Amino acid sequence: MNVPIDSQLRESSCRPGPLRSFAAILRDAWLAFLDARILWLLLAAIVVLFAVALSARVEPQTGGRRYLDLAARALSADMTGIDLSKDSLADVAGRLDGSLSMITRAEPVPTTAADGPGTTWSVTLSRNVVPVVGSLATADEIARRFGQIPDGRLWTVREIRETTTAMAAAVGSQTWELKVDPGPDLRILWPHRFSLFGDSLELTRPEGAPLGLEVFILQKLLSNGIGGTILLLVSVVVTAAFVPTMIRKGTLELLLVRPLPRWQLIVFTYVAALLFVAALLGLLILATWLVTGLLTGLWSPGILLALPTLLLFFAMLLSVSVFTGVVTRSAVAAMLVTVAYWAVLFVVGLMHLQVVASRIREETADKPRPVSVADALRPRPQPARREQASSPRGLFHTTTVARVVEAIYAVLPHTEDLDTIIDRQLMRDFAVGGRLRQLMESPDFTWARGVGLTLVHTAAFLIAACVIFSRRDP
Amino acid sequence: MPRRRTFAAALRGLRSLDADFAPPSMAARVRNAGSRGTGSPSLIFREDFFLDSTDARGCRRIWDLLLSFAFSALSATAMTAIEHVVSVRLLQKHYGQLRALGGVSLDVERATVFGLLGQNGAGKTTLIKILLGMLAPTSGSAHLLGRPVGSVEARREVGYLPEDHRLPEYHTGPSLLDVYGGLQGLPRQERRRRAAELLDLLGLAGREKLRIRGYSKGMKQRLGLAQSLLHRPSVLFLDEPTDGVDPVGRKQIRDLLLAERARGVTIFINSHLLGEVEQLCDRVAILKKGQLALVGTVPEVVGDKSTWLVGFDGPLLSDHTWQSGRLVPSGTADLWRLTLDSAEGIDRFLGEARGRGLLLRHLERERGTLEEIYLQLADAGGPSS
Numbered sequence: 033m034n035v036p037i038d039s040q041l042r043e044s045s046c047r048p049g050p051l052r053s054f055a056a057i058l059r060d061a062w063l064a065f066l067d068a069r070i071l072w073l074l075l076a077a078i079v080v081l082f083a084v085a086l087s088a089r090v091e092p093q094t095g096g097r098r099y100l101d102l103a104a105r106a107l108s109a110d111m112t113g114i115d116l117s118k119d120s121l122a123d124v125a126g127r128l129d130g131s132l133s134m135i136t137r138a139e140p141v142p143t144t145a146a147d148g149p150g151t152t153w154s155v156t157l158s159r160n161v162v163p164v165v166g167s168l169a170t171a172d173e174i175a176r177r178f179g180q181i182p183d184g185r186l187w188t189v190r191e192i193r194e195t196t197t198a199m200a201a202a203v204g205s206q207t208w209e210l211k212v213d214p215g216p217d218l219r220i221l222w223p224h225r226f227s228l229f230g231d232s233l234e235l236t237r238p239e240g241a242p243l244g245l246e247v248f249i250l251q252k253l254l255s256n257g258i259g260g261t262i263l264l265l266v267s268v269v270v271t272a273a274f275v276p277t278m279i280r281k282g283t284l285e286l287l288l289v290r291p292l293p294r295w296q297l298i299v300f301t302y303v304a305a306l307l308f309v310a311a312l313l314g315l316l317i318l319a320t321w322l323v324t325g326l327l328t329g330l331w332s333p334g335i336l337l338a339l340p341t342l343l344l345f346f347a348m349l350l351s352v353s354v355f356t357g358v359v360t361r362s363a364v365a366a367m368l369v370t371v372a373y374w375a376v377l378f379v380v381g382l383m384h385l386q387v388v389a390s391r392i393r394e395e396t397a398d399k400p401r402p403v404s405v406a407d408a409l410r411p412r413p414q415p416a417r418r419e420q421a422s423s424p425r426g427l428f429h430t431t432t433v434a435r436v437v438e439a440i441y442a443v444l445p446h447t448e449d450l451d452t453i454i455d456r457q458l459m460r461d462f463a464v465g466g467r468l469r470q471l472m473e474s475p476d477f478t479w480a481r482g483v484g485l486t487l488v489h490t491a492a493f494l495i496a497a498c499v500i501f502s503r504r505d506p
Numbered sequence: 507m508p509r510r511r512t513f514a515a516a517l518r519g520l521r522s523l524d525a526d527f528a529p530p531s532m533a534a535r536v537r538n539a540g541s542r543g544t545g546s547p548s549l550i551f552r553e554d555f556f557l558d559s560t561d562a563r564g565c566r567r568i569w570d571l572l573l574s575f576a577f578s579a580l581s582a583t584a585m586t587a588i589e590h591v592v593s594v595r596l597l598q599k600h601y602g603q604l605r606a607l608g609g610v611s612l613d614v615e616r617a618t619v620f621g622l623l624g625q626n627g628a629g630k631t632t633l634i635k636i637l638l639g640m641l642a643p644t645s646g647s648a649h650l651l652g653r654p655v656g657s658v659e660a661r662r663e664v665g666y667l668p669e670d671h672r673l674p675e676y677h678t679g680p681s682l683l684d685v686y687g688g689l690q691g692l693p694r695q696e697r698r699r700r701a702a703e704l705l706d707l708l709g710l711a712g713r714e715k716l717r718i719r720g721y722s723k724g725m726k727q728r729l730g731l732a733q734s735l736l737h738r739p740s741v742l743f744l745d746e747p748t749d750g751v752d753p754v755g756r757k758q759i760r761d762l763l764l765a766e767r768a769r770g771v772t773i774f775i776n777s778h779l780l781g782e783v784e785q786l787c788d789r790v791a792i793l794k795k796g797q798l799a800l801v802g803t804v805p806e807v808v809g810d811k812s813t814w815l816v817g818f819d820g821p822l823l824s825d826h827t828w829q830s831g832r833l834v835p836s837g838t839a840d841l842w843r844l845t846l847d848s849a850e851g852i853d854r855f856l857g858e859a860r861g862r863g864l865l866l867r868h869l870e871r872e873r874g875t876l877e878e879i880y881l882q883l884a885d886a887g888g889p890s891s
Contacts, residue, residue, distance in 0.1 A: 056688025067676035282672035
């Protein structure tokens with residue numbers, strides 16, 4: 033009943049730390065977050081997406097002979113950068129080391145076994161060496177190198193027995209009898225059929241596509257692609273309302289009167305929103321990893337990298353949203369500006385990709401490939417020996433548009449780099465090759481620049497928002 | 507609680523000339539006023555306390571007083587420095603060309619209910635927002651509890667109920683109080699306890715699960731008041747605290763505010779309901795075009811008229827012009843309005859009435875109302891812009 037007791041109580045208990053304020057704002061934002069109906073729609077959409085993905089069937093097709101051939105080719109040619117999913121001999125041209133290896137006989141062990149990614153094979157391998165240029169190989173060397181490709185190991189040799197006759201050796205022709213087991217990375221390249229809803233919707237050609245490529249596409253679709261885009265878009269919509277709701281007249285006064293610096297209101301709200309989206313993203317990515325793992329048995333964790341990169345990307349979008357929210361006090365404006373900013377980044381990033389691709393084309397164009405002995409023996413040079421020259425429109429990266437794009441791109445956060453970090457990792461993990469892989473491995477993309485520039489932009493928008501909010505009369 | 511209803515009236519009565527007419531039981535209630543003042547001893551040893559020293563419970567009260575005196579001695583170093591809870595010197599606020607406040611100076615003592623009146627745009631909200639540290643003054647100084655306004659320490663001590671407040675609709679009552687309590691730095695258990703207590707006190711108990719979206723205006727107002735009281739502030743700023751609340755609710759809120767004052771809380775009230783201000787406030791100030799037009803206790807501001815209302819038992823009056831003054835019908839049944847010829851003429855009038863064999867049934871000094879004063883001031887310069 034006495035006043036001093038009350039005030040003493042207050043003195044002792046009211047020790048406001050930023051942590052307690054943050055917990056309060058976290059709770060407030062959590063309730064605001066749960067209150068958004070669109071969030072539940074989003075979660076329903078993602079659940080449906082994953083249900084569809086789980087209905088998929090992945091079945092191995094035949095392909096043993098093809099991958100044995102590939103392994104044989106890899107013995108004699110440098111396979112770096114070659115898209116193994118496309119069976120084209122032209123790719124190997126110019127990469128040979130003066131020898132040619134091939135499989136002359138292959139049958140499963142036991143002979144009745146089905147042709148699948150787990151089958152052991154009995155193989156006859158022959159290797160012909162061009163005199164002077166090439167050299168004979170030893171059995172040990174063959175056992176070590178057979179099945180080795182740049183992205184992994186297709187086959188491991190269990191037994192090897194050389195059957196080369198002395199006369200054949202004299203003309204540079206060697207043969208071996210091998211018994212080979214599937215290597216650790218064979219499944220990734222093995223052709224699988226991929227169909228949704230049981231068998232009703234075929235998504236691959238009848239002969240199937242490499243399993244790694246399928247997982248790559250599925251993971252990109254679920255996490256980085258459709259899933260991530262839906263989730264981030266909805267997160268932008270939901271979180272765009274946070275700051276404008278907080279600083280509208282009648283609500284703002286109730287917050288400004290509290291004993292904490294104004295900038296903390298903004299920063300704490302920002303971090304709270306970021307935490308919720310991080311949790312959602314984490315769920316999405318974990319679910320992606322589980323679904324693809326369960327479907328295919330490939331548990332490569334590269335996709336988990338998408339959490340930090342997508343979150344960093346969202347952190348930047350959120351800072352734009354908070355900044356616009358503080359300046360305009362309108363949720364709709366914050367939302368539209370953020371989505372527009374995203375669109376600009378997307379378009380500029382896409383065009384930058386074109387510029388890089390064009391530059392790579394120019395670098396490789398009109399350069400003859402290394403001449404092999406086979407080339408030298410041919411009566412006249414083949415036109416196909418040269419890389420495809422520039423496209424009919426000319427080189428994109430020399431046009432004015434491309435220069436403008438590059439200028440804009442130079443000051444924007446390089447979110448494409450963030451995407452590239454994941455793509456590169458996934459492509460390495462799943463041995464996906466081809467032109468995109470070549471682009472991704474380009475030195476034009478560095479994770480340090482992508483992360484650094486994005487962080488700088490995020491901090492700039494956030495600090496600007498705090499400064500404006502602290503200085504302005506309510 | 508009839509005790510509390512008459513409390514303000516009794517207090518006003520004691521301070522005004524009519525003190526002698528206040529019945530002893532009413533005076534006894536003023537002891538609350540004695541025990542509420544703990545900060546400065548001058549507040550404790552007021553005449554109202556001694557009026558009450560013969561009361562049967564007087565001993566306990568003296569004991570209470572000694573205790574509170576000891577407490578105030580303990581916190582003397584902190585408290586004596588704070589002569590005034592609010593101290594404003596030559597405060598100006600300009601919005602571009604518009605002068606919202608033009609040199610306001612004001613001191614408010616502890617445990618006062620202070621009414622801030624004025625027309626729309628007179629600068630009331632600007633003044634309050636400056637005191638809360640939300641707006642920076644163009645010039646002048648303002649201190650709250652001896653600290654410059656706007657400092658985090660000053661804000662820790664204030665509670666605020668804005669006008670037209672919008673509580674976030676996705677909250678329930680308890681969750682909102684929990685969030686605001688957290689921002690205020692209250693520990694979790696204290697928050698819970700205090701929220702339950704206030705919701706109960708303000709008649710919101712039993713609606714804990716309801717979202718604010720489903721609240722009526724009166725309920726929102728009560729919850730708004732609850733959030734301002736949550737952390738037991740020393741100074742309360744209330745903008746239209748009873749807006750949209752039903753009469754029963756208003757009384758609850760008045761009682762609550764008076765109980766807070768009894769705890770030593772200083773309360774600023776911004777209201778257009780002049781009757782309520784008159785009932786509740788110890789002091790009022792009227793702002794006009796950014797200037798203080800009038801400051802004082804309610805009786806000071808309202809002032810006394812030199813007329814009395816009288817009623818007699820006995821024969822009808824025939825002679826309306828007496829030696830001590832003049833009587834005219836007041837318009838109220840059987841009451842006459844008496845205009846005295848001299849200031850001390852009431853004794854002469856009483857003697858004259860006795861001499862005429864008339865029995866006095868009613869004698870009351872006529873007073874102005876706040877509304878009259880307010881309208882006079884408003885008329886004097888037209889509407890402020």
